[in-house]
Amino acid sequence: xxxxxxxxxxxxxxxxxxxxxxxxxxxxxxxxxxxxxxxxxxxxxxxxxxxxxxxxxxxxxxxxxxxxxxxxxxxxxxxxxxxxxxxxxxxxxxxxxxxxxxxxxxxxxxxxxxxxxxxxxxxxxxxxxxxxxxxxxxxxxxxxxxxxxxxxxxxxxxxxxxxxxxxxxxxxxxxxxxxxxxxxxxxxxxxxxxxxxxxxxxxxxxxxxxxxxxxxxxxxxxxxxxxxxxxxxxxxxxxxxxxxxxxxxxxxxxxxxxxxxxxxxxxxxxxxxxxxxxxxxxxxxxxxxxxxxxxxxxxxxxxxxxxxxxxxxxxxxxxxxxxxxxxxxxxxxxxxxxxxxxxxxxxxxxxxxxxxxxxxxxxxxxxxxx
Numbered sequence: 001x002x003x004x005x006x007x008x009x010x011x012x013x014x015x016x017x018x019x020x021x022x023x024x025x026x027x028x029x030x031x032x033x034x035x036x037x038x039x040x041x042x043x044x045x046x047x048x049x050x051x052x053x054x055x056x057x058x059x060x061x062x063x064x065x066x067x068x069x070x071x072x073x074x075x076x077x078x079x080x081x082x083x084x085x086x087x088x089x090x091x092x093x094x095x096x097x098x099x100x101x102x103x104x105x106x107x108x109x110x111x112x113x114x115x116x117x118x119x120x121x122x123x124x125x126x127x128x129x130x131x132x133x134x135x136x137x138x139x140x141x142x143x144x145x146x147x148x149x150x151x152x153x154x155x156x157x158x159x160x161x162x163x164x165x166x167x168x169x170x171x172x173x174x175x176x177x178x179x180x181x182x183x184x185x186x187x188x189x190x191x192x193x194x195x196x197x198x199x200x201x202x203x204x205x206x207x208x209x210x211x212x213x214x215x216x217x218x219x220x221x222x223x224x225x226x227x228x229x230x231x232x233x234x235x236x237x238x239x240x241x242x243x244x245x246x247x248x249x250x251x252x253x254x255x256x257x258x259x260x261x262x263x264x265x266x267x268x269x270x271x272x273x274x275x276x277x278x279x280x281x282x283x284x285x286x287x288x289x290x291x292x293x294x295x296x297x298x299x300x301x302x303x304x305x306x307x308x309x310x311x312x313x314x315x316x317x318x319x320x321x322x323x324x325x326x327x328x329x330x331x332x333x334x335x336x337x338x339x340x341x342x343x344x345x346x347x348x349x350x351x352x353x354x355x356x357x358x359x360x361x362x363x364x365x366x367x368x369x370x
Contacts, residue, residue, distance in 0.1 A: 047220060054221020054251075061248035064241070067131040068105060069123065072154035074147050080105065080131035081155040082123040085116035091162050091185070091364055095123045096148070098167025099262050101347075102130050102253045103231070103246040110237050111349040114357030119364070122157050124148055128258020130249055139262035141175050141269040148172065149183075160185040162368065164360070167346070168193050171269055177279035186368055187284040188360055191346050196330060198270035207263040218255045229254060235351050284337045285363040287356070288327055292320045293343035296351065338363075 069082030082105060085093075093115060097104040105125060112121050127135035127147060137143055152159075162185050165173040170192025177184050198206070223229055230247050238246070290296075291303045298304055310319055324341055331337045342359065344351035 050221050050224075054224060057221075057224070058252060061244075061251060064245045064248040065131075065252065066245075068109075069131075070155065071131075072151050074127075074150050074154065075135065075137065077127060077133040077135050079127060079133070079147065079151045080125040081151050081157070083121070083155065083157060084112065085119055085121035087120055089119045091118075091368065092120045092122055092157065092159070093164055093188075093360075094152075094157075094161040095121070095164045096166065096169035096172060097123075097125065097129065098169055099266070100255065100259055101167070102256075102259075103249040104166070105130050106238075106242050106245045106249065107231070107347065108349055109242060110353035111357055114353055115360060118361065119162075122152070122155075122161070124151050126258070126262070128253070128256040128262075130253060134256055134258045136257070139258060139265045139269075141172060141265075141272055144262070144269075145172055145176055145179070148176075149180075159183040162186045162188060162364065164188045164190065165192050166190045168266065170194055171266075171273050174279060175269075175273045175276070177282040178273075178276040181279065181281050184282050187282055187286075188363060189284060189286040190348060190356070191289050192286060193270075194330065195270045195274035198267050199274070201267055203264065203267045206267050207260070211260055211263055214255045215257055215260050218253075221251075223254055224251060231350065237350060237353060278334055280334070280336050282336065283367065285367070286331065286337060286339050287348065287359060288324050288339065288341050289344050289346050289348050290320075290323055290341040291343070291345055292323050293341065296343040296345070300345075 067080055067082075068084075069080050071078040072081055073079075095104075095108060095112075097108075101107075105123060108123065112123075115121060125132040126144060127133065127137075127139075135147070160183055163173050163176070165187065167190075170189055171194075173184075173187055173189070173192070174194065177187065217223060230250060231243070233243050291300065292307060296303065297307060307319065310317070328339055331339050340359065342348055342352075342356065348356050
């Protein structure tokens with residue numbers, strides 16, 4: 001039997017024990033709340049500093065953001081169209097940039113210089129890229145092609161065109177060649193993608209949550225601390241002013257809402273283009289970059305090191321021949337397509353615009369103007 005005194009002592013012990021636990025919980029909770037508030041305050045301050053720095057630099061960089069072309073209104077927003085070169089030429093070279101590239105209006109300038117004495121040069125920046133405003137609309141292939149054609153119409157540029165797509169612009173041009181073949185004189189592609197390359201990729205795999213986060217990341221200005229996104233002038237192709245302009249464009253619109261939406265629609269667009277089949281009625285000259293070719297393989301330290309390491313690991317593999325093999329196999333049965341390779345990185349015009357220009361001229365003079 002437990003006496004009354006023992007019960008009283010037990011109750012006092014339990015009471016003190018519970019109070020001690022409550023006090024510890026309150027202390028832990030207080031510390032946790034203080035920690036969370038401090039973390040939030042630090043993040044707010046950090047974001048404010050990063051954003052303030054971004055806005056301040058944007059104001060300074062405006063001096064370099066002088067659009068080389070003119071603006072036309074398309075569906076309620078402005079698009080940048082550049083026109084230069086020989087107005088008397090029989091050939092209008094229409095350049096279309098790849099996705100996720102905001103500086104091609106300047107990056108392509110050395111190539112334009114190689115071509116503009118002989119041909120008329122036209123360059124269209126898609127919505128939300130470079131100097132063009134965001135559209136706020138879906139980036140399905142029909143919408144993008146409609147905007148491109150309307151921008152050319154409003155800029156007073158008439159076809160037919162020798163279209164020069166770069167990278168993913170190959171999808172738009174392939175679709176264009178199927179839908180309006182009379183508007184395209186020929187296609188000269190630079191490292192273009194084609195629909196079948198997206199056949200085994202889902203939208204989620206191609207454009208995931210990380211891509212979605214890139215939009216606010218760039219708006220905040222946090223990308224300024226990722227130096228690898230900015231180009232270098234390793235091959236001496238650009239002037240100092242051109243490099244400052246390229247960097248300013250990337251800082252201002254390195255990844256926009258329209259860029260994200262274009263990536264989000266990429267797989268569906270590729271599938272829609274694939275349904276129409278390959279356009280056999282338009283001649284195409286496709287130039288693909290081959291970084292393992294000399295002299296680029298030896299002059300680029302990263303490529304040289306990667307190649308040597310790969311050969312050491314698998315000496316039986318002929319990496320040079322294997323490079324672009326799937327591309328050559330895909331086009332080998334397409335009679336209207338000629339494929340050539342050139343030493344250099346994916347954006348060949350940033351490496352050797354003179355050689356690239358000579359290849360383009362050779363095809364035009366030998367196949368189009370013969």
